[in-house]
Amino acid sequence: MDVLLLSRIQFGFVISFHILFPAFTIGLAHWLAFVEWRWLKTKDSFWRDIYFFWLKIFAVSFGMGVVTGIVMSFQFGTNWAILSDKAGNVLGPLLNYEVLSAFFLEAGFLGVMLFGWKRVSDNVHFFATCMVALGTLISTFWITSANSWMQTPQGHFINAQGVFEVANWWQVIFNPSLPYRLAHMILAAFITTCLVIGGTSAWYLMRGVHQEPAKKMLRHAVVFAAIAVPLQIFVGDLHGLNVREHQPVKLAAIEAHWHESQPGEGTPLVLFALPDEKAERNRAEIAVPRLGGLILAHDWNGTIQPLTAVPPSERPPVAPVFFAFRVMVGLGSLMLLLVIASLWAWKRGTLMQSKWVLSAWRWMSPTGFIALLAGWYVVEIGRQPYVVYGLLRTSEALSPQITRAAVMSSLIVYALAYTVVFGSGMWYLRKLLLVGPVPQPPKHTGDGEKTPARPMSLPDEKLDGAAGDLK
Amino acid sequence: MSEWLPVAWFGVIAFGVMMYVLLDGFVLGLGILAAFARDEAQLDDMMNTAAPIWDGNETWLVLGGAGLMAAFPRAYAIILSNLYLPVLLMLIALVFRGVAFEFRFKAVRSKRHWGFAFAAGSILAAFAQGLMLGAIVQGLPADPQQARTTFAWFSPFAMTTGVALVFGYALLGASWLILKTEGNLRRRAREWIRPLIVAMLAFIGLVSSWLPFLDSRIMARWFEGNRFLWLSPMPIAVLVCAVMLWRAAAMRSHDARPFLLSYALFALGFIGLLIGLWPNIVPPSLSLWEASSPPSSQGFVFVGLVILLPVILGYTAWSYRVFRGKIEGGSGYH
Numbered sequence: 001m002d003v004l005l006l007s008r009i010q011f012g013f014v015i016s017f018h019i020l021f022p023a024f025t026i027g028l029a030h031w032l033a034f035v036e037w038r039w040l041k042t043k044d045s046f047w048r049d050i051y052f053f054w055l056k057i058f059a060v061s062f063g064m065g066v067v068t069g070i071v072m073s074f075q076f077g078t079n080w081a082i083l084s085d086k087a088g089n090v091l092g093p094l095l096n097y098e099v100l101s102a103f104f105l106e107a108g109f110l111g112v113m114l115f116g117w118k119r120v121s122d123n124v125h126f127f128a129t130c131m132v133a134l135g136t137l138i139s140t141f142w143i144t145s146a147n148s149w150m151q152t153p154q155g156h157f158i159n160a161q162g163v164f165e166v167a168n169w170w171q172v173i174f175n176p177s178l179p180y181r182l183a184h185m186i187l188a189a190f191i192t193t194c195l196v197i198g199g200t201s202a203w204y205l206m207r208g209v210h211q212e213p214a215k216k217m218l219r220h221a222v223v224f225a226a227i228a229v230p231l232q233i234f235v236g237d238l239h240g241l242n243v244r245e246h247q248p249v250k251l252a253a254i255e256a257h258w259h260e261s262q263p264g265e266g267t268p269l270v271l272f273a274l275p276d277e278k279a280e281r282n283r284a285e286i287a288v289p290r291l292g293g294l295i296l297a298h299d300w301n302g303t304i305q306p307l308t309a310v311p312p313s314e315r316p317p318v319a320p321v322f323f324a325f326r327v328m329v330g331l332g333s334l335m336l337l338l339v340i341a342s343l344w345a346w347k348r349g350t351l352m353q354s355k356w357v358l359s360a361w362r363w364m365s366p367t368g369f370i371a372l373l374a375g376w377y378v379v380e381i382g383r384q385p386y387v388v389y390g391l392l393r394t395s396e397a398l399s400p401q402i403t404r405a406a407v408m409s410s411l412i413v414y415a416l417a418y419t420v421v422f423g424s425g426m427w428y429l430r431k432l433l434l435v436g437p438v439p440q441p442p443k444h445t446g447d448g449e450k451t452p453a454r455p456m457s458l459p460d461e462k463l464d465g466a467a468g469d470l471k
Numbered sequence: 472m473s474e475w476l477p478v479a480w481f482g483v484i485a486f487g488v489m490m491y492v493l494l495d496g497f498v499l500g501l502g503i504l505a506a507f508a509r510d511e512a513q514l515d516d517m518m519n520t521a522a523p524i525w526d527g528n529e530t531w532l533v534l535g536g537a538g539l540m541a542a543f544p545r546a547y548a549i550i551l552s553n554l555y556l557p558v559l560l561m562l563i564a565l566v567f568r569g570v571a572f573e574f575r576f577k578a579v580r581s582k583r584h585w586g587f588a589f590a591a592g593s594i595l596a597a598f599a600q601g602l603m604l605g606a607i608v609q610g611l612p613a614d615p616q617q618a619r620t621t622f623a624w625f626s627p628f629a630m631t632t633g634v635a636l637v638f639g640y641a642l643l644g645a646s647w648l649i650l651k652t653e654g655n656l657r658r659r660a661r662e663w664i665r666p667l668i669v670a671m672l673a674f675i676g677l678v679s680s681w682l683p684f685l686d687s688r689i690m691a692r693w694f695e696g697n698r699f700l701w702l703s704p705m706p707i708a709v710l711v712c713a714v715m716l717w718r719a720a721a722m723r724s725h726d727a728r729p730f731l732l733s734y735a736l737f738a739l740g741f742i743g744l745l746i747g748l749w750p751n752i753v754p755p756s757l758s759l760w761e762a763s764s765p766p767s768s769q770g771f772v773f774v775g776l777v778i779l780l781p782v783i784l785g786y787t788a789w790s791y792r793v794f795r796g797k798i799e800g801g802s803g804y805h
Contacts, residue, residue, distance in 0.1 A: 059573055060573050060574075060577070063526075063569060063570055063571060063574075064573075065569055065573065066526055066529070066569060067566040067569035068566065069507035069533075070532065070533060070562060070565055070566075070569075071562045071566065073533050073536050073537060074536055074551060076540065076547075077540065077547050077550070077551025077558075078537070078549055078551045078552055078555050078558050078559070079552075081548035081551065081552035081615045082548070082615060082616070084540055084544055084548040084551075084615075085544055085545055085548040085549050085615045087544075088540050088541070088544020088545075088547060088764060089541075089544060089764040089765060089767070089768040090768070091542055091612055092537065092538075092539075092540035092541030092542070092547070092764065092768065092772075093483060093541045093768050093771050093772040095537040095540060095541070096534075096537040096538055096540070096541040096775070097772065098537070099530065099533050099537045099538075100534070100772075100775055100776065100779045100780070100783065101779060103533060103534075104527065104530050104534075104779075104783040104786075104787070105532045105783075105786075106526075107529075107530045108527050108783070108786045108787050108789075108790050109525040109786070110526055110527075111522075111523030111526070111527065111790050111793075111794065112523070112790060112793055114522075114523065115522060115523040115794070116523070116793050116794070119793050119794065120793055124584075131547065147601045165765050165767060165768075166765075166767045166768055166771070167767070169771050182728055198518055221732070223515075272487045292714070364689070387634065399548075399552035399555075399615075400552075400615070400616050400617075401553060401555075401617070402552060402555055406555050406556065408558045410555070410556075413559060413563055414563070414661050416564050417566055417567070418566075421566060421567070421570050424570070424574055424581075425570065425574070428573075428574060428577045428578070430649070431577070432577075445750060450656035465543060
């Protein structure tokens with residue numbers, strides 16, 4: 001493997017790992033803000049127990065997101081120095097605004113959110129939670145803007161040295177694909193969290209523990225999913241139209257659409273195929289005639305640009321894009337089924353007892369993450385061979401001085417380190433989930449400012465104890 | 472605008488890096504001193520002094536990175552790609568140091584391992600940062616296309632600055648502990664201060680006397696014209712600070728003084744470094760004007776900085792205020 005491929009694998013690995021945590025914490029921060037709001041409204045300690053339960057999960061996930069995010073912010077310079085040199089004028093300011101408007105906000109209020117329970121009033125604590133949630137959204141905005149500009153660049157010009165310079169920041173930030181990508185990403189993050197909350201609740205109901213909070217959380221998850229999943233499918237469709245307009249080659253790869261359709265034939269929807277890049281055709285293809293045109297162009301006779309319209313050097317790897325897209329859409333369809341089944345069971349009054357629905361929630365709980373990663377692969381692999389679409393090739397963006405050995409060894413180091421960190425993180429998250437929401441001691445008042453806040457990440461419960469005594 | 476904007480940005484990035492060094496410096500110092508914690512409970516206390524604020528402190532590093540990319544993209548590309556392995560070392564170390572805060576308090580059986588990850592991660596991160604500093608001072612090629620070998624940064628000088636920063640951060644960590652703790656832990660922190668002052672002064676002397684042999688330009692900058700007259704108070708100020716710190720370590724009534732003095736020592740060293748670098752952002756030959764992004768980029772973020780930086784400093788200060796005062800030993804660990 002050459003330096004380019006190794007660097008791409010490394011970037012893909014580091015970002016795939018990282019994206020899971022921000023995505024989860026975007027949704028979780030908002031869930032926490034909602035739960036704390038309910039608590040302030042009702043003063044029912046039940047909500048506070050739920051708050052502190054998810055707060056611990058949030059703390060672990062956020063910690064992993066922060067540390068892997070720091071790695072991300074240096075990857076551009078270490079492995080993609082020429083990208084940084086040439087596109088730094090555009091990307092640098094966007095990332096800088098992310099740090100200024102989001103990271104500091106999250107970090108500044110996170111301490112109060114996690115450790116300041118006894119040190120500030122309830123309202124100030126709620127404000128801190130809201131600021132952390134707001135920070136996650138602002139962060140999503142800037143990072144999605146930077147990524148969208150790399151997908152659909154505009155508002156810049158290229159100077160005599162081949163360096164991107166900004167002519168109009170408004171056009172750079174609000175580039176053509178930003179609205180769709182941003183809405184799609186935020187909904188994906190919310191749905192991912194919703195599935196974890198609902199799945200955890202279903203799991204508690206099946207095990208017969210934490211019944212009351214589980215019922216309440218599951219109901220909230222069902223209502224939220226019933227709104228968000230159909231909305232996500234709608235937004236995804238709009239995003240597809242946008243890709244058709246701005247990144248036709250990516251769309252052709254998504255559909256494994258090799259050759260021009262015959263006049264009046266429309267575009268088939270390829271359900272399954274084994275794309276063969278050498279032969280420029282699909283093997284073992286199962287396709288529905290015309291449906292592709294209807295979905296992708298909203299027209300029975302609609303056509304999309306085929307892959308062979310551009311030379312092979314301009315095409316992304318077809319198979320990974322094709323399959324990743326089908327994983328994402330397949331899981332999205334399952335989520336829609338889950339919503340329908342849950343609503344149906346709710347109407348019949350069997351939502352909390354139906355073994356089928358509960359196990360479906362349980363098994364679906366990690367699928368948000370998988371769909372998110374699959375979607376990310378479609379977006380990122382689909383824009384190859386470019387890093388700035390149509391303008392700067394990935395192969396020309398690489399740091400010239402790094403060697404194969406350096407990238408190989410760093411990839412191994414990242415893989416080992418992340419395996420340890422991720423493995424341990426999952427272990428502690430599993431333990432926290434096993435413990436579940438437990439009654440929190442009431443807030444002591446009047447014991448003075450010198451009393452340190454009891455860190456919420458402390459074990460009130462023996463986490464390494466046997467799971468059996470947790471009931 | 473294109474005249475003063477790069478200078479303003481040089482100031483901003485210097486400020487960001489200094490904030491990082493001063494704020495995350497003492498947290499890394501805690502990790503370096505973790506190796507000397509008497510037991511797990513004492514390490515709990517040490518980590519608890521920083522648990523609510525370490526994340527915000529580390530954010531200054533990201534601001535430094537993103538700011539460099541926005542304002543001086545060429546410098547960002549050159550520094551990070553040439554220092555590939557030290558950067559990797561620092562990042563991995565920071566990953567383990569960071570998750571140790573969360574994981575250690577959740578672990579029972581593996582608690583010691585995360586304590587070790589905290590200590591080793593902090594030492595490695597500090598050492599790697601010192602390595603990078605030494606390698607930058609020594610000089611990097613001015614063109615990102617220019618090839619350097621993977622180990623070009625590897626030199627006795629960079630190793631020395633690496634070790635120097637480990638001692639320096641440990642000094643910050645010890646004076647932070649005096650500020651934030653009581654009883655036995657504070658007593659031990661006082662004992663750590665004096666050997667660390669000796670080590671830090673020895674390394675400052677070693678690095679300063681090594682510099683002229685590395686690159687005459689840095690020394691020329693100090694001795695140019697009558698500049699030395701203007702600058703001569705600096706080494707004297709360093710010595711005065713060191714002596715005051717030495718004495719403050721024994722004064723039981725002044726818990727904040729060692730912290731402020733060790734901050735002053737760091738700030739003086741940092742200013743000396745900036746004077747040596749100026750007007751280059753990547754020594755020996757890439758000036759900050761040559762590395763600058765166009766005014767369309769520098770100006771765009773500068774507006775945001777002017778508006779947001781006071782807000783950030785405001786709520787950061789508020790957050791420190793919320794957690795002011797000493798932590799109580801052993802609290803919350805039942």
